Amino acid sequence: MDVRGLTRTFRRPGRPDRIALDAVELAVTVGTTHGLLGPNGAGKTTLCKILSTVLLPTSGEVRVLGHDAARDPRAVRSQIGIAFGGERGLYGRLTVEQNLRYWAALLGLGGRQARSRVALTMERFGLRDRARDRVETLSRGWKQRVHLARAVLGEPQLLILDEPTAGLDPVAARAVRQIVSDELAGTCTVLLTTHDLREAELLCSTVTVMGGGRVLAAGNPAELALTDRPTHTVVLATPAPAVVERLCASVRATAVEVSSGRTELRFTSSTDLQQGIAVLLSDGVVGFTVGEGSLEDYYVDLVGSRGVGE
Amino acid sequence: MTALRVYLAAARLAAEQLRREPDAWMVLATTPLQSLAIVTILQHTGRDDLVGIAIVGPGLMALVQVALFDAAEQLTVDRSRGVLEPLAATPAPLVALDLGRSTVVLLVALLGTVESLAVVHLATGGQSSVHHPAEAFLVLVATVWATAGFVLPCTALLLMTRATRALQNAIPWPLALVSGVLVPVALLPVWLQPVSPFLYLTHSAELLRATTRPEPVSDLWTGLAVILVSGAVALVAGVVSRDRVFARLRRTGGLSLT
Ligand SMILES: Nc1ncnc2c1ncn2[C@@H]1O[C@H](COP(=O)(O)OP(=O)(O)OP(=O)(O)O)[C@@H](O)[C@H]1O
Numbered sequence: 001m002d003v004r005g006l007t008r009t010f011r012r013p014g015r016p017d018r019i020a021l022d023a024v025e026l027a028v029t030v031g032t033t034h035g036l037l038g039p040n041g042a043g044k045t046t047l048c049k050i051l052s053t054v055l056l057p058t059s060g061e062v063r064v065l066g067h068d069a070a071r072d073p074r075a076v077r078s079q080i081g082i083a084f085g086g087e088r089g090l091y092g093r094l095t096v097e098q099n100l101r102y103w104a105a106l107l108g109l110g111g112r113q114a115r116s117r118v119a120l121t122m123e124r125f126g127l128r129d130r131a132r133d134r135v136e137t138l139s140r141g142w143k144q145r146v147h148l149a150r151a152v153l154g155e156p157q158l159l160i161l162d163e164p165t166a167g168l169d170p171v172a173a174r175a176v177r178q179i180v181s182d183e184l185a186g187t188c189t190v191l192l193t194t195h196d197l198r199e200a201e202l203l204c205s206t207v208t209v210m211g212g213g214r215v216l217a218a219g220n221p222a223e224l225a226l227t228d229r230p231t232h233t234v235v236l237a238t239p240a241p242a243v244v245e246r247l248c249a250s251v252r253a254t255a256v257e258v259s260s261g262r263t264e265l266r267f268t269s270s271t272d273l274q275q276g277i278a279v280l281l282s283d284g285v286v287g288f289t290v291g292e293g294s295l296e297d298y299y300v301d302l303v304g305s306r307g308v309g310e
Numbered sequence: 311m312t313a314l315r316v317y318l319a320a321a322r323l324a325a326e327q328l329r330r331e332p333d334a335w336m337v338l339a340t341t342p343l344q345s346l347a348i349v350t351i352l353q354h355t356g357r358d359d360l361v362g363i364a365i366v367g368p369g370l371m372a373l374v375q376v377a378l379f380d381a382a383e384q385l386t387v388d389r390s391r392g393v394l395e396p397l398a399a400t401p402a403p404l405v406a407l408d409l410g411r412s413t414v415v416l417l418v419a420l421l422g423t424v425e426s427l428a429v430v431h432l433a434t435g436g437q438s439s440v441h442h443p444a445e446a447f448l449v450l451v452a453t454v455w456a457t458a459g460f461v462l463p464c465t466a467l468l469l470m471t472r473a474t475r476a477l478q479n480a481i482p483w484p485l486a487l488v489s490g491v492l493v494p495v496a497l498l499p500v501w502l503q504p505v506s507p508f509l510y511l512t513h514s515a516e517l518l519r520a521t522t523r524p525e526p527v528s529d530l531w532t533g534l535a536v537i538l539v540s541g542a543v544a545l546v547a548g549v550v551s552r553d554r555v556f557a558r559l560r561r562t563g564g565l566s567l568t
């Protein structure tokens with residue numbers, strides 16, 4: 001998958017066009033799982049739609065499995081599987097099996113081949129006992145399994161999963177993640193969007209962080225974390241602006257006002273942390289808690305610092 | 311091959327949905343009643359010669375209405391369920407999908423004509439019936455084909471305008487009127503009459519009415535040919551317009567909007 005200078009705008013009557021994607025670059029190696037991270041409105045779904053040929057780019061080049069997604073959509077369609085997730089995309093009044101059989105036919109599978117493929121996929125995704133349940137009677141976690149099952153029916157080479165765990169409880173989310181990591185990864189290239197950084201760390205070998213339609217950072221999750229992300233945090237119980245200012249002048253640290261009156265200091269090494277704490281203590285500030293930095297903070301910083309997000 | 315599979319899958323889906331949501335069966339209740347109303351008026355006004363209208367009119371009307379209703383309904387369901395995008399992302403020929411659905415609902419609606427025939431037969435004390443069943447059968451089959459074709463460009467229009475409900479209700483009546491399904495073409499305003507021969511339904515109605523009269527059906531093969539060719543033209547128009555509308559929706563992003 002190779003995306004170059006991809007821009008997509010949407011017309012808005014009487015107002016300037018909305019820029020959903022702005023000169024996006026993305027390259028994903030065949031056979032790997034790539035994460036697309038970003039807050040609401042970052043453009044993740046728009047990108048997924050363009051890759052799956054249901055939306056045209058405004059400009060730029062999009063190649064999927066060697067084919068131009070804009071000019072040669074048919075070639076792309078026969079090799080991809082998509083799961084846009086949620087309540088949408090399935091016929092509620094039909095059973096799980098009926099839904100899958102229908103989609104199998106749309107993918108050109110027929111007769112015995114369709115039947116065995118559907119049976120096999122249901123088995124793989126633990127859906128066999130639910131085969132005769134109507135989809136509208138399933139919980140979201142189970143619906144999501146049906147979505148995933150449908151996405152892989154055609155044995156695609158590229159799987160596009162838009163927020164596969166959104167709205168699921170932790171147990172269901174873990175089940176879905178397990179399916180992605182155990183059943184799907186390795187068999188094909190996976191592009192997965194998520195808000196959940198841990199999920200990205202768990203499942204993806206590389207990630208792209210997006211915000212406001214632009215690519216903010218790309219690399220493997222560990223790398224991104226190592227170079228930029230704070231390793232330790234100190235949260236002050238009461239505001240102490242003067243102390244914080246002095247600290248930031250002498251130690252490598254950034255101060256972030258996480259909520260009104262609550263300041264968080266972020267350090268990128270334990271030496272800096274020690275020096276920082278020393279400064280705080282020498283100034284008589286003792287009300288603080290020390291924590292580990294997370295990809296979450298990094299992510300919020302990254303998105304926040306570029307002035308994007310909604 | 312793929313097209314056939316898609317066609318059959320759509321037919322199966324329609325059949326399964328018909329079992330669970332029997333909306334399309336409604337016409338089987340209304341069609342014979344309309345026939346009864348018409349035959350009653352005709353008998354009271356002494357126009358027994360027009361009784362063919364009572365037999366075939368409501369049934370033909372039902373075919374068009376049901377096919378359009380179902381296409382619009384399915385479109386609404388697909389839109390609200392977010393199925394349109396995944397559908398568009400499959401390599402399947404979507405026209406085959408529409409045809410498969412139409413076939414099933416049209417076959418159901420066809421039963422309406424059988425009911426009409428029975429009702430009118432009873433109401434006239436056994437005096438009216440179909441004198442040329444084989445010809446009637448051929449005309450009905452051709453009409454189902456042409457109607458399935460006719461609905462395709464309509465579906466493209468529904469897809470594009472999103473005025474689904476309005477169009478679904480607005481299209482059948484003018485069509486039925488101009489094609490003389492409920493009122494003989496000869497009774498229409500003169501300026502409207504030249505349009506009629508261009509509508510397949512005009513030929514369907516004329517031929518079907520002819521099968522309810524004892525004398526041989528004249529111009530059967532010409533009429534059949536016109537109906538079949540109309541269906542083919544509509545099919546091509548359907549494929550082209552559907553492609554264009556999808557291309558447009560890919561550009562505007564309208565496929566995901568409900
Ligand atoms: N069909 C459309 N018409 C107009 N604007 C659109 C359309 N689809 C998306 N947008 C806009 O494009 C931007 C990107 O939206 P997109 O759905 O891709 O974000 P996302 O990253 O998937 O967000 P989320 O996390 O909420 O799913 C948003 O500002 C959105 O309002």
Ligand SMILES: [Mg+2]
Nearest residue numbers: 044045046162
């Ligand atoms: Mg999204």
